[in-house]
Amino acid sequence: MHLAVYLPLLLPVLAALAARPLSNRLNPKLATWLLTVSAVALAAASSAALALLALAGLARIPLVDALGHWSTRVMQHDNPTALWMALIAGMLLTAATVAAARIFWRRARTLLAAAAEAACLPGTGELVVMDDPAAEAFAxxxxxxxxxxxxxxxxxxxxxxxDVLLAHERAHLTGRHYLFTAAVQLAAAANPLLRPLATAVAYTVERWADEHAAAVCGDRRRVARTVGKAALAATRTGARPRFPAAALGILGRRPAPSRTEGPVPRRVAALLTTPPDHRALPLAAVAAVLLAAALCSIEAAGDLDALFDLAHLR
Incomplete structure (x- = not known):
């Protein structure tokens, strides 16, 4: 447990550094799945590591030893976790749990509210046209x-x-992209080090929809032109993102005012190049990181269980 318990706390830093390169180089659909699964897995592993540290440190307290029928001498001598470290881990775990619970409740309410609002929109078809001069579109x-x-x-x-616009928005619905963004936001709430993954997933779901639209219309340049024209129209008409928090639009959650920075220019540039492919090396690297996090968590839990068994026998 000396080293294994700390690795899941450090791996999110590596994932945060790799989030943007992965979002740029991988197929957007694959990148979305990979980043979301990684965020959830690393959030769970880091939370488990904090729980193990807190439990191991608390076992140094004689009263806790008495309640668990453990040897205080063994816990003081063989336990590698200091009490102050356990207190810090416990506070971090409590903060992570509260933050994750708040985000879960907020996102659940948001999705339910969006579903209720969608049911109340006029008409029965998929498309709803608003009489509004501001240029907006969202799913x-x-x-x-x-x-x-x-x-x-x-x-x-x-x-x-x-047609490109509708294909893009339809991809958000059929791909259930709102679930990916909700899951990665929940993971980022549990571990703030994973926030770059949430930002990356917000970008990759838009890229996923872009690539779907390109496949439907058969013209990547047309999709790039549509995204650019939509962004310029939104800027020109003074559109503000007034859609529900769970909705996804062709300009993303926050249209960038700059023409050279932000997700919209990145998406346009990506559409003007060859489509990204499935690369084996990044997949293997991510799989190795997740496997390491899982194995370290299992090993740390096993070491703590062995310590409790030893203390109980004595």
């Missing part, structure tokens, strides 16, 4: 989900570009 999760587009956005695009 609202629900049963079924709805695609909301403003008249301002429709006027800014030609017929072919409107």
């Amino acid at each position: 609202m999760p629900g049963l079924p989900g709805r695609i909301v587009v403003s008249t301002g956005m429709l006027q800014a695009l030609d017929h072919a570009e409107r």
Whole structure:
């Protein structure tokens, strides 16, 4: 338990550094799955490590030893975890649990509210057109989900570009991208070191929808042009993101005002290059990191269990 318990606390730093390169180089669908699974797994592993440290340190307290029928001498001599370290781990674990619970409750309410609002939108079809000069478009999760587009956005695009827009928003609904963003936000709440993964997933779900639209229309340049024109139209008409928190739009959650920085220019640049492929090396590296986190957590739990057995026998 000396080293194994600490590795799951350090691996999120490595994942945070790798998040943006992975989001740029991997196929967006694969990157979304990979980053989301990694975030959830690393959040669980780091929380487990904190729990093990807290439990091991608390076992140094004689009263706790008496309640567990453990040898105080063994716990004081063979236990590698100091009491102060256990207190810090316990506070961090409590903070992580509270933050994750708050995000879970907030996201659950948001998704339910979005589904209720989608059901109340006019009409029965998938597409809902708002009479609004501000250029906006977004997909609202629900049963079924709805695609909301403003008249301002429709006027800014030609017929072919409107098809791209609808294909993009439809990809958000069919791919259930809101679940990926919710899961990675929950993981980031449990471990703030994973916040870069949440940012990366917010980007990759948009790239996933872009690539889906490109596959549907068969023209990557048209998709790039549509994304760029939609961003310019939103800026020109003074559109503000007024859609529900669970909704996803073609410009992402926060349209970037700059034309050279932010996710929209990155997406346009990606669409003007060859499609990313499935690369074996990043997949193997991520798998190795997740395997290491799992094995270290299991080993640390086994070491702590062995310590308790030894203390109980004596």
